[in-house]
Amino acid sequence: MRLMIALLALILSAPAFGQSALPPAPWADRQIPDPAQEKEARDLMLTIRCLTCQSQSIADSNASMAGDMRSQIRERIMAGEEPEHIRRWLIERYGDWVSYEPTGDPILWPLWAAPAVLLALGALLLRGRLKRRTR
Amino acid sequence: MDAEMARAQGDSGMRKLFIWLPLALFAVFFGLFASGLLKPDDRVITSKLVGKPLPAFELPAAASDRPGLASGQLATGQPRLLNIFASWCVPCAAEAPQLMALKREGVAIDAIAIRDARPDVDAFLARWGNPYARIGLDARSSVQIALGSSGVPETFVIDGQGRIAYQHIGDIRADDVPMILKRLEEAR
Numbered sequence: 001m002r003l004m005i006a007l008l009a010l011i012l013s014a015p016a017f018g019q020s021a022l023p024p025a026p027w028a029d030r031q032i033p034d035p036a037q038e039k040e041a042r043d044l045m046l047t048i049r050c051l052t053c054q055s056q057s058i059a060d061s062n063a064s065m066a067g068d069m070r071s072q073i074r075e076r077i078m079a080g081e082e083p084e085h086i087r088r089w090l091i092e093r094y095g096d097w098v099s100y101e102p103t104g105d106p107i108l109w110p111l112w113a114a115p116a117v118l119l120a121l122g123a124l125l126l127r128g129r130l131k132r133r134t135r
Numbered sequence: 136m137d138a139e140m141a142r143a144q145g146d147s148g149m150r151k152l153f154i155w156l157p158l159a160l161f162a163v164f165f166g167l168f169a170s171g172l173l174k175p176d177d178r179v180i181t182s183k184l185v186g187k188p189l190p191a192f193e194l195p196a197a198a199s200d201r202p203g204l205a206s207g208q209l210a211t212g213q214p215r216l217l218n219i220f221a222s223w224c225v226p227c228a229a230e231a232p233q234l235m236a237l238k239r240e241g242v243a244i245d246a247i248a249i250r251d252a253r254p255d256v257d258a259f260l261a262r263w264g265n266p267y268a269r270i271g272l273d274a275r276s277s278v279q280i281a282l283g284s285s286g287v288p289e290t291f292v293i294d295g296q297g298r299i300a301y302q303h304i305g306d307i308r309a310d311d312v313p314m315i316l317k318r319l320e321e322a323r
Contacts, residue, residue, distance in 0.1 A: 020223050020250035021252070021255070022274060025275045051286065052285075065285075065286070069276075071275060072277055090280075093182060094182070095183050
């Protein structure tokens with residue numbers, strides 16, 4: 001019984017999370033009225049990494065900082081800013097880390113080359129097979 | 136006939152190599168994952184603005200008895216600390232004694248309160264002490280994002296020209312104080 005009461009009290013108590021008590025920023029969870037602009041904002045938000053819940057995009061994260069970033073992105077897109085400009089602005093501050101979109105950096109060349117290499121390998125294998133069959 | 140034999144032998148040579156390929160790939164991936172598991176996790180995201188001028192901003196006052204903060208007020212010819220904190224942040228309370236100690240050493244400290252409200256900031260400062268000259272209120276983390284800061288608390292060393300000389304991520308522990316003083320001296 002005592003355990004039950006303790007568990008109930010645990011459920012009813014207010015959790016003391018280290019989170020701000022302020023409500024989310026105005027455009028954190030509200031869509032832009034213009035669907036085309038909202039799509040631009042959403043596509044960008046899906047490829048910007050959350051600084052609090054690393055491994056989530058800011059579109060998926062409930063962290064207050066992610067909400068503030070979403071709001072800022074929507075406001076800037078409504079003001080006519082290009083999504084790629086906002087991405088560059090964020091990369092200037094947090095580095096490539098903040099963007100999920102791969103860049104053309106030399107370190108990523110193997111990544112870009114991988115599909116071509118795999119296709120070539122497949123073609124080679126296929127050629128070998130066909131040759132053997134015709135023989 | 137000879138050519139046919141030679142080709143067959145070449146083929147089997149190739150095949151022998153191919154047989155080892157999966158094992159080699161396994162070894163490569165095994166090594167990759169093992170190094171990823173053994174390497175300590177680094178989740179600290181440093182600001183890329185270190186070494187660059189502060190972005191321009193102007194924030195209203197976050198506390199009743201301190202003025203707000205504008206970026207221009209940080210370029211005073213003398214190095215200063217810019218502390219990013221919040222009344223709702225527990226490690227910020229933990230670093231308060233260290234900031235008070237730095238203030239006693241004569242360090243000028245300004246602050247930005249993230250996603251905060253004036254009564255909460257007042258209560259926080261009344262409880263943990265107020266080492267700040269000015270406190271700006273950043274209700275939507277916009278200046279925090281502009282600074283490339285990824286959480287609270289963080290402390291920036293700002294040189295006399297208003298450039299970011301150093302970024303300390305996390306709370307300032309007692310044994311960090313001499314290092315912060317050294318960074319301030321270097322930014323002079």
